[in-house]
Amino acid sequence: MKSLEDLKKMREEALKRVEMREGDKDYRVVVGMATCGIAAGARPVLNRLVEETAEKSYNCTITQTGCIGMCVYEPIVEVYGKDGEHTTYVHVNPEKASEILAEHIGKGHVIDEYTVNAVQNQGV
Amino acid sequence: MMEDLAMHMIEIIMNSIHANSRNISIRILDSKLQNTIRMTIQDDGKGMSEEFVKKVTDPFTTSRTTRSVGMGLAFMKGLTEQCAGDFTIESTLGVGTTLTASVQKDHIDTPPMGNIGSMMMQCIQADENIDFVLEYKTDSNEFLFRTVDIREQLEGVSMLEPSILLWIRSYINEGIEQAKEEMR
Numbered sequence: 001m002k003s004l005e006d007l008k009k010m011r012e013e014a015l016k017r018v019e020m021r022e023g024d025k026d027y028r029v030v031v032g033m034a035t036c037g038i039a040a041g042a043r044p045v046l047n048r049l050v051e052e053t054a055e056k057s058y059n060c061t062i063t064q065t066g067c068i069g070m071c072v073y074e075p076i077v078e079v080y081g082k083d084g085e086h087t088t089y090v091h092v093n094p095e096k097a098s099e100i101l102a103e104h105i106g107k108g109h110v111i112d113e114y115t116v117n118a119v120q121n122q123g124v
Numbered sequence: 125m126m127e128d129l130a131m132h133m134i135e136i137i138m139n140s141i142h143a144n145s146r147n148i149s150i151r152i153l154d155s156k157l158q159n160t161i162r163m164t165i166q167d168d169g170k171g172m173s174e175e176f177v178k179k180v181t182d183p184f185t186t187s188r189t190t191r192s193v194g195m196g197l198a199f200m201k202g203l204t205e206q207c208a209g210d211f212t213i214e215s216t217l218g219v220g221t222t223l224t225a226s227v228q229k230d231h232i233d234t235p236p237m238g239n240i241g242s243m244m245m246q247c248i249q250a251d252e253n254i255d256f257v258l259e260y261k262t263d264s265n266e267f268l269f270r271t272v273d274i275r276e277q278l279e280g281v282s283m284l285e286p287s288i289l290l291w292i293r294s295y296i297n298e299g300i301e302q303a304k305e306e307m308r
Contacts (some may be wrong), residue, residue, distance in 0.1 A: 001298065001302075002291065004274070004277050004296065005275060005277075006221075006291065007274060007277035007278055007288070007291070008277060009276050010278075010281075010285070010287055010288055010291060011277065011279060011281045013287070014281045014282075014285045014287070014288065015281060033134075033138075033246060033250070034138065035135060035195050035196065038131065038134075043242070046246070047242070048255070050245070050286045050290060051286075051290065053286040054286035054287040054290050061284045061285075061286075062249065062284070063249045063281070063284060064140060064246055064249040064250050065250070065252070066142060066250075080196055106159045108266060111210075123148050
């Protein structure tokens with residue numbers, strides 16, 4: 001059975017991780033979780049992102065937002081870098097979410113083919 | 125897609141979050157004796173005018189600017205009608221909104237409770253600075269979760285730490301399971 005005391009230990013661990021990488025998280029990952037996003041399958045995407053980030057200690061926080069206004073492209077995942085630039089990934093599923101974490105957050109490589117620009121250019 | 129009560133509730137809670145609430149409480153009464161599940165979501169957000177409340181369950185009413193339909197309240201109201209329950213909204217501009225929705229617990233159309241831990245995780249991810257309170261009550265038991273308690277333990281570490289979010293999700297689900305078990 002879990003107790004609030006567990007949090008003390010988790011707090012220490014979190015602080016250690018922050019010290020190791022000297023400062024704040026590099027990336028913020030935002031998932032659109034309005035009705036349109038959820039209907040398109042954003043919940044498993046959000047769960048995958050949180051679980052893998054916890055497991056592999058990726059340098060990012062995962063948050064959620066409402067409707068981004070491009071419902072046809074949901075599930076949408078936006079990745080914000082430290083200097084404010086952002087990449088919009090569309091039609092994301094749990095597998096693509098894992099790839100985005102590994103490539104974009106892990107190595108700093110944008111996966112162009114999953115971005116909204118790529119999909120719009122294909123006329124989908 | 126709205127396959128459980130948790131999904132219906134998150135829609136309503138998102139409304140509260142977008143109304144700039146600082147405190148949001150979610151109270152769930154899961155009673156065999158009364159044969160009812162009652163969900164109350166109370167916020168201290170910007171509230172709605174009487175006029176807006178009257179038309180707010182219309183799917184083509186929304187305050188959002190990204191699109192012109194808003195289904196959350198319409199779905200919730202539809203669910204309560206389908207499952208022999210009640211639906212009320214009380215709101216005061218500048219004070220906040222309280223929504224109460226109930227369904228008959230053993231009604232054939234009443235969906236399962238769903239993943240309340242996941243629902244609360246999403247709430248925190250939407251805005252970790254809001255004080256959320258979750259109260260889950262059965263006939264003989266009660267589980268209480270408050271983000272203020274979590275924040276106190278964390279002393280400045282963010283609840284958005286993925287390991288902490290996952291802990292919160294299981295903590296809540298365990299607490300609810302335990303409250304249910306003792307009811308049997």
